Amino acid sequence: MTMKVTKDNVGKLLASIQRLVGQEVLVGIPASQAERSDEDPQPMNNAQLGYVHENGSPAQNIPARPFLIPGVEDTEEIYTGHLKKAAAAAMDGDNTRVQAELNAAGLVASAGARNKITTGDFVPLSPATIRNRRKSRGTKSMRAAEKKYLELIANGATPEQAQDEAGIRPLINTGQLRNSLTHVIRKKE
Numbered sequence: 001m002t003m004k005v006t007k008d009n010v011g012k013l014l015a016s017i018q019r020l021v022g023q024e025v026l027v028g029i030p031a032s033q034a035e036r037s038d039e040d041p042q043p044m045n046n047a048q049l050g051y052v053h054e055n056g057s058p059a060q061n062i063p064a065r066p067f068l069i070p071g072v073e074d075t076e077e078i079y080t081g082h083l084k085k086a087a088a089a090a091m092d093g094d095n096t097r098v099q100a101e102l103n104a105a106g107l108v109a110s111a112g113a114r115n116k117i118t119t120g121d122f123v124p125l126s127p128a129t130i131r132n133r134r135k136s137r138g139t140k141s142m143r144a145a146e147k148k149y150l151e152l153i154a155n156g157a158t159p160e161q162a163q164d165e166a167g168i169r170p171l172i173n174t175g176q177l178r179n180s181l182t183h184v185i186r187k188k189e
Helices: 010-021 046-055 068-074 076-091 095-119 127-137 144-154 159-166 176-180
Strands: 023-028 182-187
Touching: 010 023, 010 076, 010 095, 023 068, 023 095, 046 068, 046 176, 068 076, 068 095, 076 095, 095 176, 095 182, 127 144, 144 159
Parallel strands: none
Antiparallel strands: 023 182
């Protein structure tokens, strides 16, 4: 049996695969979105704040409240599917579909991190932190939930009980940290 090559797409295929393996999807808080929009200058940007929350700061008595890595891990099955589809698209030489699948993988993973901030089971905030939250927001008064929290603490509730009953989420104050979580697709360095 004789085989006749009518069209040679090996070069296009290899170029497509090379483009795919030369890229990476990064999830987190890129430098371009790290600045906070508070009226008063803050000592930390969102990327630094995210790092402190993810890892904790014993020197500042801040416990770790990991959201990025666990949030991305929670979506691993879904984003892996998109990465597999990106690889299949590269094998087909379809760079448009490769980019779409890489973008979908990044969207899924960053949404997982945002979801973890919203729903994660974190170490409760201390009463001192609740009392000072308004300062980081730049507001003069406390929110109703913060007042309720402090009232519950004064009546003997634990910080965890008060936080749950008042509806306070440890990593959500202004929402800027959660909103800054995104993804980028870039060439590997």
